[in-house]
Amino acid sequence: MENLTKEKLDYLKSNLATLKKYYHALGIMSFDFETCAPRDAREEEAETMSFFSNEAFKIATSDEMKKATVYLYEHRDELEPLDKVLVNYLYDDYLKTKNVTPETQLRWAQIGNKAYIDWHEAKEKSDFSVFEKSLGDVLQISKEDVSLRENALPDFYDNLLDDCEKGVLTKDLDAFFDELKAGLIDLIGRIKRSKHIIRTDFLTRKVPIYKQEQFSRYLLELNGYDFSKGYITTTEHPFTSPVAENDARVTTHYYEDMFLSNVYSVIHEGGHAIFMQNEPAEDHAHFINDHVSNGMHESVSRFYESVIGRSEEYIRLIYPKLMELFGDELGDVSERELYEAVNVVTPSLIRTEADEVTYGLHVVIRYEMEKLICSGKIKISDVPKKWNELYTEYLGVTPDSDKTGVLQDVHWSGGFGYFPSYALGNAYNAMYVKEMSKDIDFKGAIARGDFALINGWMKEHVFKKANVLTPKKWLADLTGRSLTAKDFLEYLNEKYTNIYEL
């Protein structure tokens, strides 16, 4: 490495070390904002976060940083592999942000924070009109953002998709969702015609929240989540927060009369957190942690949530603890009844509580909504109406309120493009579970509760390269194939043929 290259790299890294402190502080504040912060304090807290994200932006986009980035990008062939990866990421960000002034970034951050507050209030009041203005603003700043990029893709929405899942654009997703939709509609049709009755009466029984809390800890520890590097608390819309290298936090939401809601929130978010807790230390040291795409991340969270969490082996594994804690409430429920109930297929309104089969259609609806919104084919004020129409068309159910309709998810308060990741996640994990099953006795490991074996495989094959590869390359390396909905549909067909005696 030339001396000047080393000098620039050292400068860059010392600045990134400072920035890491800003992101750490912002991570803590953002976690606080969605968990602890009292109602009347949220506005000021959002202002404070905007201020610090703006200070971080100033450091990240200072002239010196820009110069160092461009210089290092031009001399990237002199760098070690992980430094080169870092510089590629920074150069990409540089092209995206070089025309964005700190004043513009501050305005965007403020609009984003206000959008979250408005969404929260709108959901509480079940009134889309409270959120409408902010949603329009989010779209507007997103357009402004893309228009200022030096490396923008021609189609507006493709840029947002690319931000979430590098290189997976409308043309890929259109093909993927067409295949998925057809397969799901066919399977749902066959399930509807099944004569098999699944018992669900106990799913709405009241289970005290303090018992559910104990079960949450049990599930997280069982799956391999490390509480010495983690924390769990409650929030409106569950999320996982990568606060720091040794700090991956999980959140959930308890409903007394819907105990499964927490069970699968916790396993899902715990999946994200296990991924975070197992990112290579050298990725942190090279400032390239958190470059896992959303689809990769969701492939892991939904792997734990569904492939494992809704398997017959897992239900058998956790059944004794469930009976120990919820025996008073669920004592008359058998293992098999529980297994069938966690997999009952019921077209419903809420994505996060959907079964594995209809889940994909919730995502299809959001993808189609985003395309309509981002192309300007529908007005913001028509969003709830269109949402309800699509639910009626694809799932045969119609939201009776904005809260159970368009306001159920937090995502749009932060922008568009995330939702496809959930469906991609299912497709990815169905593909790599096939590989896993060649190497280890996957089902046997679940049955024995041997998560060290499963997580060990995941660490080696899934977590290890996620920060350095694009999703397409990562998937190809993992499976030797490219994106398809086929494995996921096969998995569903096999599982539900058994459950519904198709």
Place this chain on the structure above:
Amino acid sequence: MENLTKEKLDYLKSNLATLKKYYHALGIMSFDFETCAPRDAREEEAETMSFFSNEAFKIATSDEMKKATVYLYEHRDELEPLDKVLVNYLYDDYLKTKNVTPETQLRWAQIGNKAYIDWHEAKEKSDFSVFEKSLGDVLQISKEDVSLRENALPDFYDNLLDDCEKGVLTKDLDAFFDELKAGLIDLIGRIKRSKHIIRTDFLTRKVPIYKQEQFSRYLLELNGYDFSKGYITTTEHPFTSPVAENDARVTTHYYEDMFLSNVYSVIHEGGHAIFMQNEPAEDHAHFINDHVSNGMHESVSRFYESVIGRSEEYIRLIYPKLMELFGDELGDVSERELYEAVNVVTPSLIRTEADEVTYGLHVVIRYEMEKLICSGKIKISDVPKKWNELYTEYLGVTPDSDKTGVLQDVHWSGGFGYFPSYALGNAYNAMYVKEMSKDIDFKGAIARGDFALINGWMKEHVFKKANVLTPKKWLADLTGRSLTAKDFLEYLNEKYTNIYEL
């Protein structure tokens, strides 16, 4: 006001508005650090806090700020009253910190954070040696700090006392504690000779934590704490956190077999928080909030905790809710039995769980320890031994471990001088409750649960001027008298004569 004065004042305030964001962020992080942060993340979080407190220090002590402060102090007679108060505070800080470089401040902050981590670990392991080095370092930086001040008082320990309670120094405290100690020892002697038996068997019964949690919310709301501007969670050593103008958070610690511990932690911390929630808005606007002295603050927290919380009227008020929640565990306990039990006098090891009578002696011990440590009359390594000797001498009980001895309180990880505030708090509130009782039917208000009346009086007479007056002036304005232990001793004598039939 001259033009230049206005210009300097505007400059100062715009800087203070920026600093407020740093303190807000630090408030959130510090709350997080003591509540959510997982074990393995604490060290990095402490580093991040040190970094931002150092950034704040740089802003607060920039040359421009120093110049503006000195200029405004010299022209203070041109200022509006609250601006003048602000400038006086800033000038005082200026004299304290003008010789402290940002590098020095960063080192201090890092030592302080490490001391907290070491104390935490030492307490967990019940091993003073884990904390010993840090405690010495805390003393050392405290001496360094005082030696750099331009307005230092001649005696080292007086400076620390003055930081906590402006103008209340060793000579005041020696006289005060002598009077208090004599009165308490006399009263404890009479109580020891009493034949009256107080039933306490139920105090160690197991009460599930989820029930205790419900009771905490009930108590806080009853006393007038506003959850739309607040939050409650758990920590190792309960504290209250003034995160922002609309954000005063309470923490507690639950023990299954010691339900009263939480009850009085919550009422105590809730008292601090009610004070914070009622500081005048104009004090926030003038950046002089949080200038309440520790003794003033403790006078309020212990007013709610003891004068109200341990009164017969309050026990009668909360008894029905307590029975509703803890009926299974405490169904055989009468109102009077509960009242006597929350006031049982038992010399014991833990300050925060002490009764009102022996409590003062816990403070006396700490005051004497601090004088010994700060004067160098004992070595740091001898601190646990001396601590245990004083407990044996004054309370007749000897700690059987460092955890229940010298490591029980967090305070020394942050420096010395705080403890006397607790005893001052009792003395202050005994004095102002006399005034209150002239204006309103205080006991009747407790009996009716009319906290609006009580808190209204407190707001007008106690909270209102606390940010602008020194403790001595504030007390004189409130009561027309100066500090004495007499009222507090009278209050105890009257109360315990009744309970113990003396």
